[in-house]
Amino acid sequence: MARLTKSSATRHGASGERRTTRGRTELGDPNPIDVHVGRRVRLRRTLLGLSQEKLGEALGLTFQQVQKYERGANRVGASRLFDLSRVLDVPVSFFFDDMSDDVSRRSPRLMVAGLAEDPADDPGADQMTKRETLELVRAYYRITDPRVRRRVLDLAKALAKAGDGDESD
Numbered sequence: 001m002a003r004l005t006k007s008s009a010t011r012h013g014a015s016g017e018r019r020t021t022r023g024r025t026e027l028g029d030p031n032p033i034d035v036h037v038g039r040r041v042r043l044r045r046t047l048l049g050l051s052q053e054k055l056g057e058a059l060g061l062t063f064q065q066v067q068k069y070e071r072g073a074n075r076v077g078a079s080r081l082f083d084l085s086r087v088l089d090v091p092v093s094f095f096f097d098d099m100s101d102d103v104s105r106r107s108p109r110l111m112v113a114g115l116a117e118d119p120a121d122d123p124g125a126d127q128m129t130k131r132e133t134l135e136l137v138r139a140y141y142r143i144t145d146p147r148v149r150r151r152v153l154d155l156a157k158a159l160a161k162a163g164d165g166d167e168s169d
Contacts, residue, residue, distance in 0.1 A: 032106040033099070035072030037081075040095045042070040044088045046134040047141075058087045 045055050045066075052063040052070070059066070059080070068074040076084065076095075085092045143149045 030072035032103045034075050036099050036103050037076055037095045038070040038072040044090055059083055
């Protein structure tokens with residue numbers, strides 16, 4: 001592995017891709033951890049039924065700034081993360097929950113040290129952030145009767161099982 005100096009403008013990840021010191025590739029790809037945090041912000045915002053504009057107002061930001069956070073294009077600083085946790089009524093740890101091992105291994109700090117593995121896309125990462133999924137979850141939790149909610153869940157499971165052609169439980 002090439003020797004890296006503190007003053008180097010770019011670093012090499014384990015996969016050989018060049019990374020800037022801020023964790024972005026030279027092509028401008030966002031840091032995978034920032035993307036994960038942004039997805040969690042979007043997930044919670046959408047589950048609460050907040051628009052980007054309303055969240056921005058609560059934080060003193062424009063909706064464009066909220067968009068950039070949600071895409072991972074802008075990093076969320078510690079004080080902003082604290083504010084987000086208060087406005088979205090979740091602990092700060094929520095933003096890091098469900099982070100795959102692959103994403104955590106792709107930390108720029110690990111890449112600089114040459115300890116990260118080759119990056120691979122997490123195929124399940126986007127499923128929870130799809131609009132359809134979020135709308136379904138929001139509608140589900142608007143059902144006030146727990147027995148009806150349970151029957152909806154059972155119906156969804158039965159339909160999924162029927163779609164798979166699986167007869168077992």
